[in-house]
Amino acid sequence: MSNRIPVTKSGLSLTKSIAVCALAAGLLAACGVSGKEAPVGHPVTAAPSTDNTLTQVVTDVYQRFFDGNTTADQKIAALENGQAFADTIRAQADSPIAKGSKATVSSVTSADATHANVVYTISLNGTAALPDQSGTAVKADGTWKVSQASFCALLSLEMQGKPPAPCSAS
Structure with a gap:
């Protein structure tokens, strides 16, 4: 058995990657957002008119989803099939x-x-912690x-290759 620490494609050790992914997944259920911020997910009824519009909308969704101050319900709404992950997101809500x-x-x-x-x-x-994902x-x-x-x-990294059941359906 090798004494080497496995390294992810980003160059982080597996242990550090797991800790970071715990952070990432945990942040998905962190505490509330002030009333001044826009809701998670921007309704777009037609295709974005420019690449800049697409970039801004998607950037906003990613930033809010991974923001430690976004509520669990907002994260669930910002995730494809979010309700299937509600228990996972809520379970990590109190992660420091x-x-x-x-x-x-x-x-x-x-x-x-x-x-x-x-x-x-x-x-x-x-x-x-997890650059260039x-x-x-x-x-x-x-x-x-x-x-x-x-x-x-991210959950697969955090849970050492055993993500929750909804991931098997993806």
């Missing part, structure tokens, strides 16, 4: 790690009218959301 997490989006590219590719970084208390956003019921597949990829 989650409350210090944020996401920044470095790029959004349209794959088609209802799918976008996203490159994002999850930070913990201002320090990049690849994810996707989907447009469901006229609203752009973080894809179930992207959330499941």
Whole structure:
């Protein structure tokens, strides 16, 4: 058996990646947002008129979803098939790690009218913990959301390859 620490594609050790993913998943259910902020998920009834519009809408959804101050219900609404993950998101609501997490989006590219590719970084208390992650956003019921597949990829890291049952359906 090797004494080497497994390293993820981002160059982080598996242990650190798991801790960071716990943060990312936990932040999904952290505490409330002030009444001044826009609701999670921006209704878009037609395809965005420009790449800048798509980039802004998807960036906003990712930032709110991974923000430690967003409520569990708002996170559930911002996630594709969010209700299937409600128990997981709520169970992590009180995680102190989650409350210090944020996401920044470095790029959004349209794959088609209802799918976008996203490159994002999850930070913990201002320090990049999972840099340059690849994810996707989907447009469901006229609203752009973080894809179930992207959330499941993080949960898989956090739960050492054994994410919750809804991930098996993705």
